[in-house]
Amino acid sequence: MKEYRLKGLSCPNCAADLEQQIQKLDNGETAQIQYNSGKIQLDEKVDLNKVEKILSSDHASLVKSDDEDEHELHSHSSNIKMYLGIATGVFILALLVDGMTSVTAIPIYLTAIILSGYQTFIKGLKNLVRLKFNIETLMTIALIGAVAIGEWREGTLVAILFGLNEYLEGLGMQKARKSMASLLQIAPKEAVIIRNGEEQTIPISSLQVNDLVLVRSGDKLPSDGVIESGNSSVNEAAITGEAMPVEKAVGEDVFGGSINNEGVLRIRITKAYKDSSLAKILHLVEEAQETKTPTEQFINRFSRYYTPIIMAISALVMIVPPVFFNADFGEWFYQGLAVLIVGCPCALILSSPIANIAGITRNARNGILIKGSVYLEQLGMIDTLAFDKTGTLTKGKPYVEKYETFDHETFLTVAAAVEKHSSHPLAKAIMDKVSEFPYRELEAEKLETIAGQGIEATIDGKRYRVGNENSVKGIQIEEGVHSTIASMKEEGLTLVLVADDTKILGVFGISDEIREESESVMSALHSSGIKNTVMLTGDHQKTAEKVSKRVGVRSYFAGLMPEEKVEKVKELTKEGKVAMIGDGINDAPALATANLGIAMGKGTDSAIETADIVLMQDHLGKLPDAISIAKRVNRTIRLNIALALGLKLIALLLTIPGLLTLWIAILSDMGATILVTLISLTILWEKKEKQVNDVQHPEPQHS
Template sequence: MAEYKIQGLSCANCAREMEEEINRLEHGEDAKILFNSSKLVINDQIDRKRVEKILASDGARLVVDSGDEHGKVDGHAHHHDHSHANGDNLKILIGLSVIFFASAIYIDYQWHDFVAIIFYLVAAALSGYKTFVKGIKNLFRLKFNIDTLMTIALAGAFGIGEWREGTIVAILFGINEYLEGLGMEKARRSMEALLKVAPKEAILYEGGKERVVSIEELQEGDIVLVKPGGKIPSDGLIFEGISSVNEAAITGESMPVEKFAGESVFGGSINNEGVLKVKITKAYKDSSLSKILHLVEEAQETKTPTEQFINRFARYYTPIVMIIAVIVMVVPPLFFNGDWGSWFYQGLAVLIVGCPCALIISSPIAIISGITRNARHGILVKGGVFLEKLGKIEAIAFDKTGTLTKGKPAVEQMKVYDEASFLKIAGSIEKNSSHPIADAIMRKVSEQETSFAEPDHIQTIAGQGVIATIEGREYRVGNEKTLENLQVPQEVQSDIDAMKQQGYTLVVVSDETRVLGMFGLTDELREESKETIHQLNSMGIKTIMLTGDHSKTAEKVADTVGLTDYYGDLLPDEKVNKIKELTARGKTAMIGDGINDAPALAIADLGIAMGKGTDSAIETADIVLMQDHLGKLPSAISIAKKVNRVIKLNISLALALKLIALLLTIPGMLTLWIAILSDMGATILVTLISLTVMIDRKK
């Protein structure tokens, strides 16, 4: 499949019709016109001349890039966008049109002269000639879209001497086209601004020399130099240097992150102060940023159920309105003695009401705005479908480890029976271990003790812990089993039972005869978990935890963060069954860390993955929280709910204004300019309301 940039694509309905025509060509069944990003995806074997002819019928054309005779688009290549210039030209033409129209009215009142008619025609031609040319072509092909309807209405109005009315309609239609293009352009621009974070070049460092290369030339294993203020070209590891890095482009996290040698960095993030040498671990096209940008671009084009409904509706709507127009023109004069001229005029007005533009555009601008705004916050929504679902979620199931908690143990409680030696012995033994539990103990011990002895001998006993000899005495650090040969006092035993009851993981420190003290460890909660759960509950969303951990541990976490419900001791397949149960009760999202939760994420109505750009998270989930924390989840749901509300409001407005216009035919009050205002008003309102989704209200 080849991808091309299209210029002059301003009408969503026309894009849909052209896509259907291209689909009917040989090898064209998979062709897609991506209206939101002005692109065309076609099979390489298709006859391009015929495709270009279809596009030309609507004033659109393929952009031929200077670097490629076919104008193909490479993922995120940037092009000169002429749509802005097109908009400016249309603005000038409309301005001239209004001047000619005003002159025509003046001449008409002064002399009632045929000169006025010429001025009216020039005014109409300036703002409506494109529509007229397209409309006449379509008439011969019996293709009835907005251009055909407008052309029939204009020709009819001039045919019955309604020069002024016809010209007003042409000018209003020109303004409408301009504003519709402007709204779509604004949404596209915000998307393009997001895509501009992709770096273009890198400084390759080889053999002690530096040279600038394009991002595409970089290969895995290359060393690149990143100067202060420079962009890191692709995912990699810091080979040399220390600096703070701004990862906002990938994670949405505004605070810079300190980075040292050996740590990983994302392509597209900005190096703040130090000079870094980075070893590239992925070619740019495989980097997190490239995947995110590609997903965001594709996300705009997935049709939501609402959009699919609108498209089906539009297919039948226009022909039905055309039949109504014929009835309005013919029935009153034939059967109720009506005046042929005035009812013909009413019928022409009804034709204009048949334009489904406002309906078609009621959804895409709102969806792009929602996806873009979430992406700016580091929340990757993989499609309009998922955005719509996110706004309808009734329950969220959370995995515990790595989602509500940090996934690393922390000491939460200590019992000390021998002040002098407990922390000293624990530190002396654990400082040599790289185990996460040892690491947690060392963080706690280091708060009070700083000097530790060096053990003479250390032996690990599987399933128990460690035995070490320090200054001729034997000490043990491990679980309860290390106490098997000791007489444990009742007081100590009851402390052990109490801590186990509270769901702690126990680490006991003892010598040859007695217990010196013990640590109660728990998986540390994320700072934002409690606040996030509170916000979700107040939005009316049920919050449920599913974990393989002990029920006691699960209960403790559930109580601390305020979950609606929890289930512990679950095996992976039991988690999947639980999700099936929950989805049967209401729309349920599952949040996990994207690796071990893949089956549960896939079975939920919506899979949301934690993950600082982990490949499996980006690939398996429908939504990815790039910051790797839950903090922005409530705002993502609020944005999705707003998008859903806006789309419903837009559809209601578009249909209501058209219905009012149609009802005005009953008393014979519908005029051509009221008809176009009903469509134009709906289009402008729908566009403006959709753009409100993009407004970030800073707290």
């Protein structure tokens, strides 16, 4: 499949019609037109000349270059404004000389009609011949009818207003597309590689794994890699949405699309650009525009029946009063034409896609990757959030929360001598704590790992033990030491004891550090309408209880195996809409089981591939914003639908007393279109949602 950009697409229905025609061509069965992003995917064997011919029937065409695309965008917009301006001027001229004879006035009105809507009416006439009824067909019938009964002035006004409506409709979608396009342009175009000691500039598509690239201050990193030389702060906003720079040094991973703030970095590429985190993110965001939510699918189905129903109502309005109530045929024929115009479903069709594109774009700017409009809609409907503990509410990194020493100097010296060569996470946590104090550096000898206990070692000829409670069996424990151990266990801490053959020298109480933002995030979630927050963890009861109280989740379940987490999620989904939040690896089954899977990733492949939504930061800080935006999108769509149908209903009710006119009909349609477009675009423009952080949490319940 090959992808091309399109110019001149006029509406979603027209795009769907063009797609069906292209699919009838040889090798065209798989053709797909993506109206929201203005693209078409074609089999490489399809005849492009035939595709161009089909597209030209709707005044659309393939874009050959970026320059042509940009030029066409401005040119098309300027031409429409020019034609509408001239048409309006001609119409005003006709009004000023209203007393002129019809022989003089009609050509002026006809000129205004042609200038403002000739493209629409040419398509409408073609559709009439094919007995295909859509927006252009309805407008063409209405205009022909108005001219037939001599309503030149109102017919002209209808043509001008409909042209303006089409222009504003296209402008709204263009604004949404430009917003998405600006997001997709964050990828660098070229990379400076070092080969044989020389610098060469190449397209990033030519970049290969193990290439060494040079990134100067202010330049974008071309792809994911590891720093070989240089130190700098890097702006990772393209990946994580975080504005604050991150300090990077030799050996650290970096992401393509990040900006090097200062200094010069040499980076060894670990992924070709097409496999990089940035490329995957941009591809998924682009795909997300084209997914259809249940609401959009309903609107599309409804609009297919809506137009024929409106035509039937129009026919009844024209026929019933004159035939059965002896009313004036000309007057009710005019009313029937107005009903046809009311039947244009422009506003209804636009009520959802612009809002969804705006929501997806705004979240993507914040480093929140939503893989489709359907997931955005579901996020706005979630009432229960289930959290994994380790790496989600906590940092997933052990640290010494508390320690007790009974022989301070020996305790620290022995702990450091035994743990300094270990790569175990608990050993690193102990070394981080010990390094805060002065201690004698000694070497441990004859280190022996005892399964299920810990390590035994000889230091200065004396035997010591470092491990759990099992490692100190046989040692007489004093009452004070015993109570200290019991107290730390009661707090849910993991214990590491240091002892010689006769006594305990000290105890480290280790826990998984709670993320600084977890409590405020939980508060913001509860205040934003999330009814239930649940922590699911494989950790033991005391630890789960401690974390749940600290962060403010409303309930928790401890000691769960992965399959048991899945069962708990299934139980929760019976009570409401559930989103599961985890790291995208260990929690994959639970993420897949929930109504919505949300992974914390910071660019990891597994996170991007596993979940429906990915928080590209390594924290939950922007989750409340994402939910607020999703809820806002859903509210906006409901408001848009109500406005689109409400204004049309009011216009239709005016037929009862015979007050509906052609210009009122077109204004009701244009007004609804302008309103739904502007309301949808405010999702892009509005400032960051405020978060409420002073919500009081109820005491967590446990099971």
